[in-house]
Amino acid sequence: MALSEGRRALLVLGAGIALLAGAPAALAGGAESFANICAACHGAGGAGIDGLAPPLRNPAHWQALGERAPDYIANVLAAGLSGTIEANGQVYRGLVMPAQTQLPAAEAAEIASWVLGTLNGLPQTVTADAVEAARKSPLTHAKLRALRKGE
Template sequence: MAMLLIAGISSTRFAQADENGAAVFLNNCASCHGASAEGIDGLAPPLRNTELWSKLGSSAPDYISGVVTSGMSGKISVEGQSYRGMVMPPQTHLSSAELAAVSTYVLKELNGHSAIVPAELIEAKKQMPVAHTKLLALRQGETGNEQVAVVVQTGN
Protein backbone atom coordinates (compact mmCIF):
# COMPACT_ATOMS: atom_id res chain seq x y z
CA MET A 1 0.00 0.00 0.00
CA ALA A 2 1.42 3.37 -0.96
CA MET A 3 1.41 6.07 1.72
CA LEU A 4 1.07 9.77 1.05
CA LEU A 5 1.37 12.42 3.77
CA ILE A 6 -0.31 15.75 3.23
CA ALA A 7 0.41 18.32 5.91
CA GLY A 8 -0.69 21.85 6.62
CA ILE A 9 -3.74 21.97 4.39
CA SER A 10 -5.95 24.83 5.51
CA SER A 11 -9.66 24.45 6.20
CA THR A 12 -10.23 27.61 4.14
CA ARG A 13 -8.83 25.82 1.11
CA PHE A 14 -11.31 22.97 1.60
CA ALA A 15 -14.24 25.37 2.06
CA GLN A 16 -13.34 26.96 -1.26
CA ALA A 17 -13.05 23.50 -2.81
CA ASP A 18 -16.62 22.69 -1.70
CA GLU A 19 -17.91 25.81 -3.49
CA ASN A 20 -15.93 24.97 -6.61
CA GLY A 21 -17.08 21.35 -6.35
CA ALA A 22 -20.72 22.36 -6.77
CA ALA A 23 -19.89 24.26 -9.96
CA VAL A 24 -17.79 21.40 -11.33
CA PHE A 25 -20.63 18.99 -10.53
CA LEU A 26 -23.26 21.06 -12.32
CA ASN A 27 -21.06 21.61 -15.37
CA ASN A 28 -19.73 18.06 -15.71
CA CYS A 29 -21.63 15.44 -13.72
CA ALA A 30 -25.25 16.60 -13.64
CA SER A 31 -25.97 15.71 -17.27
CA CYS A 32 -25.72 11.99 -16.40
CA HIS A 33 -26.23 11.88 -12.63
CA GLY A 34 -28.95 14.56 -12.45
CA ALA A 35 -28.80 18.14 -11.20
CA SER A 36 -29.60 16.97 -7.66
CA ALA A 37 -27.38 13.87 -7.99
CA GLU A 38 -30.50 11.68 -8.00
CA GLY A 39 -29.25 9.56 -10.92
CA ILE A 40 -30.98 8.83 -14.21
CA ASP A 41 -32.87 5.52 -14.41
CA GLY A 42 -30.89 2.86 -16.22
CA LEU A 43 -28.09 5.25 -17.18
CA ALA A 44 -26.19 6.64 -14.19
CA PRO A 45 -26.63 5.81 -10.50
CA PRO A 46 -27.46 8.42 -7.88
CA LEU A 47 -24.49 10.07 -6.24
CA ARG A 48 -26.73 11.29 -3.44
CA ASN A 49 -26.62 7.92 -1.71
CA THR A 50 -25.77 8.14 1.98
CA GLU A 51 -26.08 4.37 2.38
CA LEU A 52 -23.28 3.76 -0.13
CA TRP A 53 -20.94 6.39 1.24
CA SER A 54 -21.57 5.31 4.83
CA LYS A 55 -20.88 1.69 3.88
CA LEU A 56 -17.64 2.73 2.18
CA GLY A 57 -16.61 4.67 5.29
CA SER A 58 -12.92 5.53 5.22
CA SER A 59 -12.65 3.92 1.75
CA ALA A 60 -15.01 6.53 0.24
CA PRO A 61 -12.19 8.89 -0.88
CA ASP A 62 -10.33 5.96 -2.50
CA TYR A 63 -13.47 4.83 -4.30
CA ILE A 64 -14.62 8.21 -5.63
CA SER A 65 -11.09 9.28 -6.62
CA GLY A 66 -10.69 5.98 -8.46
CA VAL A 67 -13.96 6.47 -10.32
CA VAL A 68 -13.25 10.04 -11.44
CA THR A 69 -9.70 9.20 -12.57
CA SER A 70 -10.28 5.72 -14.04
CA GLY A 71 -13.92 5.87 -15.09
CA MET A 72 -16.46 3.14 -14.37
CA SER A 73 -18.21 0.32 -16.19
CA GLY A 74 -20.21 -2.71 -15.22
CA LYS A 75 -23.57 -3.32 -13.60
CA ILE A 76 -24.41 -1.25 -10.53
CA SER A 77 -27.60 -1.77 -8.54
CA VAL A 78 -29.08 0.81 -6.19
CA GLU A 79 -32.38 0.17 -4.39
CA GLY A 80 -33.46 -2.43 -6.94
CA GLN A 81 -32.63 -0.24 -9.95
CA SER A 82 -29.89 -1.52 -12.29
CA TYR A 83 -27.54 0.85 -14.03
CA ARG A 84 -25.73 -0.43 -17.07
CA GLY A 85 -25.80 2.71 -19.15
CA MET A 86 -22.89 4.24 -20.93
CA VAL A 87 -19.39 3.65 -19.65
CA MET A 88 -18.30 6.59 -17.52
CA PRO A 89 -14.97 7.70 -18.98
CA PRO A 90 -12.07 8.99 -16.89
CA GLN A 91 -12.57 12.71 -16.35
CA THR A 92 -9.26 13.68 -17.95
CA HIS A 93 -10.54 17.09 -19.06
CA LEU A 94 -10.67 18.24 -15.41
CA SER A 95 -7.66 19.21 -13.32
CA SER A 96 -6.72 17.30 -10.18
CA ALA A 97 -7.92 20.27 -8.10
CA GLU A 98 -11.32 20.21 -9.87
CA LEU A 99 -11.64 16.44 -9.43
CA ALA A 100 -10.75 16.77 -5.74
CA ALA A 101 -13.29 19.57 -5.32
CA VAL A 102 -16.15 17.69 -6.99
CA SER A 103 -15.29 14.46 -5.14
CA THR A 104 -15.29 16.28 -1.81
CA TYR A 105 -18.56 17.99 -2.77
CA VAL A 106 -20.24 14.64 -3.48
CA LEU A 107 -19.03 13.16 -0.21
CA LYS A 108 -19.52 16.10 2.15
CA GLU A 109 -22.23 18.33 0.73
CA LEU A 110 -24.46 15.76 -0.96
CA ASN A 111 -24.03 12.94 1.54
CA GLY A 112 -22.86 14.40 4.85
CA HIS A 113 -19.68 12.30 4.84
CA SER A 114 -16.77 13.74 6.81
CA ALA A 115 -14.10 12.78 4.27
CA ILE A 116 -12.10 15.22 2.20
CA VAL A 117 -10.50 14.23 -1.11
CA PRO A 118 -7.21 16.08 -1.56
CA ALA A 119 -5.79 16.80 -5.02
CA GLU A 120 -2.74 14.74 -4.02
CA LEU A 121 -4.92 11.62 -3.81
CA ILE A 122 -6.31 12.36 -7.28
CA GLU A 123 -2.73 12.72 -8.58
CA ALA A 124 -1.78 9.38 -7.01
CA LYS A 125 -4.78 7.69 -8.67
CA LYS A 126 -3.84 9.21 -12.03
CA GLN A 127 -0.39 7.64 -11.66
CA MET A 128 -1.87 4.25 -10.65
CA PRO A 129 -5.28 3.89 -12.36
CA VAL A 130 -7.67 1.47 -10.67
CA ALA A 131 -9.32 -1.32 -12.67
CA HIS A 132 -13.09 -1.06 -12.95
CA THR A 133 -13.42 -4.55 -11.42
CA LYS A 134 -11.53 -3.36 -8.33
CA LEU A 135 -13.78 -0.29 -8.05
CA LEU A 136 -16.90 -2.46 -8.29
CA ALA A 137 -15.48 -4.80 -5.63
CA LEU A 138 -14.73 -1.83 -3.36
CA ARG A 139 -18.27 -0.53 -3.92
CA GLN A 140 -19.62 -3.91 -2.84
CA GLY A 141 -17.57 -3.82 0.35
CA GLU A 142 -14.61 -5.92 -0.71
CA THR A 143 -11.19 -4.45 -0.03
CA GLY A 144 -8.25 -4.60 -2.35
CA ASN A 145 -4.60 -3.78 -1.97
CA GLU A 146 -4.69 -1.10 -4.68
CA GLN A 147 -5.88 1.59 -2.29
CA VAL A 148 -3.70 4.59 -1.55
CA ALA A 149 -3.72 5.70 2.07
CA VAL A 150 -3.72 9.44 2.61
CA VAL A 151 -3.15 11.15 5.92
CA VAL A 152 -4.49 14.69 6.02
CA GLN A 153 -3.56 17.22 8.67
CA THR A 154 -5.64 20.36 8.55
CA GLY A 155 -4.69 23.71 9.92
CA ASN A 156 -5.87 27.30 9.68
Protein backbone atom coordinates in the same frame (compact mmCIF):
# COMPACT_ATOMS: atom_id res chain seq x y z
CA MET B 1 9.40 50.46 7.40
CA ALA B 2 8.23 48.45 10.42
CA LEU B 3 4.57 47.65 10.91
CA SER B 4 2.85 48.67 14.09
CA GLU B 5 1.39 45.91 16.27
CA GLY B 6 -2.14 46.99 15.36
CA ARG B 7 -1.42 46.90 11.64
CA ARG B 8 0.34 43.53 11.97
CA ALA B 9 -2.70 42.15 13.85
CA LEU B 10 -5.03 43.37 11.09
CA LEU B 11 -2.91 41.67 8.44
CA VAL B 12 -2.92 38.39 10.38
CA LEU B 13 -6.68 38.65 10.90
CA GLY B 14 -7.22 39.36 7.20
CA ALA B 15 -5.08 36.37 6.21
CA GLY B 16 -7.06 34.14 8.58
CA ILE B 17 -10.36 35.31 7.13
CA ALA B 18 -9.06 34.67 3.62
CA LEU B 19 -8.07 31.11 4.57
CA LEU B 20 -11.46 30.42 6.14
CA ALA B 21 -13.22 31.82 3.10
CA GLY B 22 -11.30 29.39 0.88
CA ALA B 23 -12.95 26.28 2.36
CA PRO B 24 -16.53 27.23 1.42
CA ALA B 25 -15.24 28.52 -1.91
CA ALA B 26 -13.76 25.09 -2.62
CA LEU B 27 -17.08 23.45 -1.80
CA ALA B 28 -18.90 26.01 -3.93
CA GLY B 29 -16.43 25.24 -6.72
CA GLY B 30 -17.20 21.54 -6.34
CA ALA B 31 -20.93 22.24 -6.58
CA GLU B 32 -20.49 24.42 -9.64
CA SER B 33 -18.17 21.94 -11.37
CA PHE B 34 -20.56 19.09 -10.56
CA ALA B 35 -23.47 21.04 -12.07
CA ASN B 36 -21.45 21.85 -15.21
CA ILE B 37 -19.82 18.45 -15.75
CA CYS B 38 -21.44 15.63 -13.79
CA ALA B 39 -25.11 16.56 -13.58
CA ALA B 40 -25.70 15.81 -17.27
CA CYS B 41 -25.55 12.12 -16.38
CA HIS B 42 -25.89 11.98 -12.59
CA GLY B 43 -28.74 14.49 -12.41
CA ALA B 44 -29.16 17.74 -10.57
CA GLY B 45 -27.85 17.44 -7.03
CA GLY B 46 -26.58 13.93 -7.77
CA ALA B 47 -30.09 12.41 -7.80
CA GLY B 48 -29.18 10.05 -10.65
CA ILE B 49 -31.00 9.44 -13.92
CA ASP B 50 -32.85 6.13 -14.16
CA GLY B 51 -31.31 3.84 -16.74
CA LEU B 52 -28.38 6.18 -17.39
CA ALA B 53 -26.31 6.89 -14.28
CA PRO B 54 -26.71 6.02 -10.61
CA PRO B 55 -27.41 8.57 -7.91
CA LEU B 56 -24.38 10.00 -6.19
CA ARG B 57 -26.58 11.35 -3.40
CA ASN B 58 -26.78 8.00 -1.64
CA PRO B 59 -25.57 8.28 1.98
CA ALA B 60 -26.02 4.56 2.72
CA HIS B 61 -23.69 3.63 -0.15
CA TRP B 62 -20.97 6.09 0.85
CA GLN B 63 -21.26 5.23 4.54
CA ALA B 64 -20.89 1.54 3.67
CA LEU B 65 -17.64 2.38 1.87
CA GLY B 66 -16.48 4.11 5.06
CA GLU B 67 -12.81 5.03 5.04
CA ARG B 68 -12.52 3.67 1.47
CA ALA B 69 -14.95 6.28 0.10
CA PRO B 70 -12.30 8.91 -0.82
CA ASP B 71 -10.13 6.32 -2.58
CA TYR B 72 -13.13 4.87 -4.40
CA ILE B 73 -14.38 8.19 -5.77
CA ALA B 74 -10.85 9.37 -6.66
CA ASN B 75 -10.34 6.16 -8.65
CA VAL B 76 -13.71 6.42 -10.39
CA LEU B 77 -12.79 9.94 -11.49
CA ALA B 78 -9.32 8.76 -12.54
CA ALA B 79 -10.29 5.54 -14.33
CA GLY B 80 -13.99 5.85 -15.07
CA LEU B 81 -16.33 2.94 -14.42
CA SER B 82 -18.02 0.45 -16.71
CA GLY B 83 -20.03 -2.72 -16.36
CA THR B 84 -23.08 -3.48 -14.28
CA ILE B 85 -23.73 -1.98 -10.87
CA GLU B 86 -26.68 -1.70 -8.54
CA ALA B 87 -27.72 1.45 -6.69
CA ASN B 88 -30.81 1.81 -4.52
CA GLY B 89 -32.24 -1.42 -5.91
CA GLN B 90 -31.87 -0.37 -9.55
CA VAL B 91 -29.49 -2.20 -11.84
CA TYR B 92 -27.44 -0.14 -14.27
CA ARG B 93 -26.26 -2.35 -17.14
CA GLY B 94 -23.76 -1.27 -19.70
CA LEU B 95 -22.70 1.62 -17.52
CA VAL B 96 -19.86 3.60 -19.10
CA MET B 97 -18.57 6.53 -17.11
CA PRO B 98 -15.47 7.93 -18.80
CA ALA B 99 -12.34 8.82 -16.88
CA GLN B 100 -12.33 12.52 -16.03
CA THR B 101 -8.70 13.09 -16.95
CA GLN B 102 -9.52 16.39 -18.65
CA LEU B 103 -10.19 17.91 -15.21
CA PRO B 104 -7.32 19.38 -13.24
CA ALA B 105 -6.70 17.21 -10.18
CA ALA B 106 -7.71 20.05 -7.84
CA GLU B 107 -11.09 20.43 -9.57
CA ALA B 108 -11.71 16.67 -9.52
CA ALA B 109 -10.88 16.67 -5.80
CA GLU B 110 -13.34 19.55 -5.19
CA ILE B 111 -16.10 17.63 -6.95
CA ALA B 112 -15.32 14.42 -5.05
CA SER B 113 -15.20 16.25 -1.72
CA TRP B 114 -18.52 17.95 -2.50
CA VAL B 115 -20.12 14.58 -3.31
CA LEU B 116 -18.82 13.02 -0.10
CA GLY B 117 -19.46 15.98 2.19
CA THR B 118 -22.33 18.06 0.92
CA LEU B 119 -24.37 15.37 -0.81
CA ASN B 120 -23.73 12.55 1.64
CA GLY B 121 -22.65 14.07 4.95
CA LEU B 122 -19.31 12.29 5.21
CA PRO B 123 -16.43 14.01 6.99
CA GLN B 124 -13.81 12.77 4.49
CA THR B 125 -12.43 14.88 1.69
CA VAL B 126 -10.40 14.07 -1.40
CA THR B 127 -7.15 15.86 -2.13
CA ALA B 128 -5.61 16.70 -5.47
CA ASP B 129 -2.71 14.42 -4.46
CA ALA B 130 -5.16 11.51 -4.03
CA VAL B 131 -6.57 12.14 -7.51
CA GLU B 132 -3.04 12.29 -8.98
CA ALA B 133 -2.10 9.04 -7.22
CA ALA B 134 -5.23 7.35 -8.59
CA ARG B 135 -4.38 8.61 -12.08
CA LYS B 136 -0.86 7.15 -11.84
CA SER B 137 -2.06 3.74 -10.70
CA PRO B 138 -5.84 3.46 -11.12
CA LEU B 139 -7.88 0.55 -9.84
CA THR B 140 -9.42 -1.62 -12.55
CA HIS B 141 -13.13 -1.36 -13.19
CA ALA B 142 -13.55 -4.88 -11.79
CA LYS B 143 -11.80 -3.85 -8.57
CA LEU B 144 -13.91 -0.70 -8.34
CA ARG B 145 -17.12 -2.72 -8.75
CA ALA B 146 -15.91 -5.18 -6.08
CA LEU B 147 -15.04 -2.32 -3.73
CA ARG B 148 -18.48 -0.87 -4.33
CA LYS B 149 -20.02 -4.19 -3.26
CA GLY B 150 -17.92 -4.22 -0.09
CA GLU B 151 -15.57 -6.95 -1.26
